[in-house]
Amino acid sequence: MSSSSKQDGSALDQNSAPPLSEVIAVSLKVGILSFGGPAAQISVMHKEFVENRKWLSEDRFLHALNYCMLLPGPEAQQLATYCGWLCARTIGGLIAGLLFILPGAFAMAVVSFVYAAYGDTDVIISVFYGVKAGVLAIVLQALLKIGRKALKSRLAWTICGLSFVALFLFSIPFPLVIIAAAVSGLIFGTPPGSIPAEEGARSESTSLRSTLRTVVVGLLIWMAPPMMAALVLAPDNVLLEVAEFFSVLAVVSFGGAYALLSYMAQVAVETKAWLSAGEMLDGLGLAETTPGPLILVTQFVGFLGGWRDPGAFSPLTGGLLAAAMTTWVTFAPSFLFVLAGAPWMERLRGNRVLANALSAITAAVAGTILNLAVWFAINVLFTDTSTVRFGALEVIWPDLATIDPVLAGIAVLAIAMVFVGGRGMASVLAVTASLGFLARNFLG
Template sequence: MDATMNKVAEADASREAGHDISFGEAFRVWLRVAILSFGGPAGQIAVMHRILVEEKNWISESRFLHALNYCMLLPGPEAQQLATYIGWLLHRTAGGIMAGGLFILPGIIAIMGLSYIYAAYGNVGFIEALFFGLKAAVLAIVVHAVVRVGKRALRNRVMIALAAIAFVAIFFFNVPFPIIVIAAGVIGYFGARSGRPEFAAIEHGGGKNSAAVDSLLGEELPDHVRPSMAHALRVSSVWLLLWVVPVAALLIGLGPANVFSQIALFFSKMAMVTFGGAYAVLAYVAQQAVEHYHWLQPREMLDGLGMAETTPGPLIMVLQFVGFMAAYRDPGTLSPMWAATLGGLLATWVTFIPCFLWIFLGAPYVETLRGNKGLAGALSTITAAVVGVILNLSIWFGLHTLFRQTRPVHSFGLSFDMPVWGSLDIAAFVLAAAAATAIFRLNVGMLWVLAGSCAAGVALRFAGLA
């Protein structure tokens, strides 16, 4: 009887939303998306596109890309925010929470389990060798991301120049990423408004005009999509309380010098200022966590990224590992593992709660701006600038994967790390080159590359060659 009533309630909710997609069906599809979401944002977005646009026909190509461009503009992981956005379009706030929450749940569980193993055995034998192989594959995957995003975003000389300027600014001069994003957006906005073709929105074919969301919305926006001040105030109050209250409680109760307060404040700041998706976030987080807070070493940061690459969910789940290790090494009166568990979950909470705020607050306004020429131009140039930032990250990872030592350069306004060429790790170089060949030339699947690199890393380490 209860099951029948639930089905009737789901059907009523679906009819009220204007489509016949039940909440239960959406749950199963979003769970499937979450479980298949390997390989970083490029792979995750591809999975969502294949399932939601091509297979299920729940959303058209044009609306999918409009939502994606908005999510790329936001701080935080664009793939998780895209899932939240589409879930909100389909089933309002409950749908957005379900889609966004399911997207990160498998990663939370997997990263926590791997963090326990790493903290207990990370410097011992097999585990150390496993992560040695992972890092080489991760480097090849990041370089592949640069190429894939670059092919889509750098379609003319203006976009190539913007990407180059962004790379030089962030790699050689440490220009903050928000400044790069704002500058790129302003250039794109006024370039598009002036009618310059270089700044026009990218044309995408293959859309399906009869998709469920598009049939639902049409030209007239339903209540949950139409923006209003009352809705904005409600959303802001709820999600800001969920975000700010735990941070304030830690600061008041434990003081600003406590590691949990530092985790809460640092990752809250990252949630507000780190734009451009996972790769852009990690470049900044890695530098701060390693060089400023000394929570972990550069190679440990790469180990954490290797965990995130091998588990479902967004790459930004590596922040849970960073919070885990920070609290593990400064547990206070708690046991190290218990403190580490709380530190990892705290980092995850303050990282993802703002993601829901940005979507639920901004998505109604973004839906009203579909087709806006200036906004499309700004999003295009921001995407180009992000390519330069991803290139910066790939070089940073490459330096710490392929070289055992680097030295800082600070002169003539420059600030970057220079490799010590004599410290080149030959085994890591060979593994990275093999992984890159498998990805670029042989089109080997990402999971096979990761598995092969792990096996090769173990073999080389136990053979005494690495």
């Protein structure tokens, strides 16, 4: 391995740092090839930064990945930013993070327009009819992956179960569930003294002044577009609503897109009425089939909100502005977390109290994904649903007589492809889209 690979976990030396032009080329390649969700995206980054270029050692790459998994927001985009920071500090982190996002953001803008403008045509409806079944299988796969990683103790199982109950039976907001989980981890987690310190942990040279400067500049950049919209537009404009909602979502989105979708649906579908539950599923299917992090589904939500309530703008302009605002406030915090926290990474990893809280949050994420799976299944497989209320309980319940047998069959096939056949997301969605199209046009 080259001299740039540091087994002790330190960053690249200035003399061994790769040329910025190569960082740009590799980052763009990673962004274009970032299909298939976080696991596939992380694999692409590992191949480029560790295997092919040998810019990072295996230990350094995993060290960065562990840190990014602890942060709210899209871990793959944060990892791309972190890898860029290791190679070329702040400018490298900004380049790698932006180029990871931009190909997918452009693709989502295009497909969001096509969906909004022509989504009521038979062809579009037929294709997305089957895609929803494929998405169900992928959500179940995510649930099992998170569960295997997170649920390794009685406390974790308890937090997972209580999180599901809080969300599904009582409709408690997702941020409150996350806060309660973190507090539980702090109170009932393993005592710090009984956990051995990690061997080989060492701190990067840090400066409190530099970190504070990064935080201040990052906050100003993050808030600049919302503040500009507040000064120029009416206070009830959809751009301001989008900025406020997705800014909050960005800092509580532990566990990635799957974990936050139930909370996002709760607000975007039921409170804001930007789109329907079925359209939310369509957006998730679109995000699955385009490059970039899955959390770009938020851009689809923002686009539809701006398209349907454009204010003084045309629907297309309103949709694009809302989509851009959504993407900006969703990803700006991730850059801030990485660029401010990277120099302190080793110190954070050695904090066992923090580790207890974050382990509890991961367990809560498993419960939120279970809630998402149930919510999706009810809304996709059944035509009619109702909300049952009994005291503090508030449960969505399907009319069992309205189940769609064709879609249920496609969902079973998708589950078999994922769990028995081991097929990837692209092939599962391609097959379910084709079957949905055939079923809608030749069986119905």
